[in-house]
Amino acid sequence: MLNAFAAWLLRTPVTAFLENAAWAVPTIQTLHILCIAIVFGGAVFINLRVFGLIERDQSVEMVLGRFLAPMTIAIVVLAVTGALLIASEPNRAMFRVVFWVKMGLVLLALAATWTQRRLILTGSARDGGAATLSVRLIAGLTILLWVGVIFAGRWIGYATGWPGSPS
C-alpha cells in the first residue's frame, strides 16, 4: 500500500516540480527549520517559566498562551512543508523506520503539550503557587520528546530504507 502511494506521488505534478526546481527543497527545509525553532523554542520557554527560570513577573497561564498561539501556526506549516519534503522524494522518507519513529514522537510531544496546557489552564497545575510535580514532569518529558523529534528528523537524511523498499 505504501509502495502504491509512493508510486502515485511520483506521478503527481508536485513531485515533478520539486524534482526540477533545485532551489525548492532547500527553501522548504529552511521554512521547516524556522518553524521548528518556533515550536521547540516556544516549548523550551514555556517550560523554563514552569520551572520559574524566566518571566517570573508573568503568570504561567500568560506565558503559555503567548507562545502556544504561534506554535500552533508553526505546527500546521511543519505538516505542510513536511508533506512537501516527502513528495520531493516519495521513495525515501516513508520507507525508513526512523521516519515513523519521528511521527510517533511528534504525536507524543503534541499529546504531552496538550496535557500540560489542560493542567495549567484548569488550575490543577498549582499547589500553593508552585507548579505541581506532574506539570514539572510533563515539562521535562515534552522537551525530551521534541529533542527526540529533531534527532529522528536529521536521521531520516542518513538512514537507509528497510528491505524491499523501492529505490
Add this chain to the structure above:
Amino acid sequence: MSLNDVLTTLQALPLSTAIAESDWLFPAIESVHVIAITLVVGSILVVDLRLIGVAATKRPLAAFTAQFLPITWSAFALAALTGSLMFLAKPVSYVGNVFFLSKLVLLLAAGLNMGAYHLFVERRAHQGQALGATRAFGLSSLTIWIGVVALGRWIGFTI
C-alpha cells in the same frame, strides 16, 4: 604555511578523521547543531519581535530582553562548538564552499548589527525613545538570521 596547509593539517587530526569516518558521529553532531540553532533563532525571534513592536509590546524592553539573551548566548556557544566539529570533518571543502563563506559573513553581520544596537540605540530604546531605529535593528536582525538558516541548509546540498 599556507591556508591550504593549515586546512590539510586540520583534516588529518584524529578527531577530524573520526568524525568523517563514523556512520553516526556527523549526524549526531548535526542534530545537536540543529537543536542549538532552533534555540538561537527562537530566542532571537522573541527579542526581535519585541524590538519591532509586534509582540510583548507592553513589557519593559530592558527587563524583557535580559531574560532571553542568556538563552541566545548559551545556545550560540553550543552551535559554534558543534559547527566547528562539523567543519573539521571536511575543512578543505567547507572553505571552498560559497554558501559556507556567505554564512560566516552573515554571522559577522549579525554580530555587527547587535553591537551597533548596543552602542547607539539601546540606552534610548530602553527609555521608550528611538522607536524607528529600534524597529530597524529588530528587522535587520530577523532578516540576517533567516539568511543564516537558509545558507546552512544550502551548505548541506552543495558540500
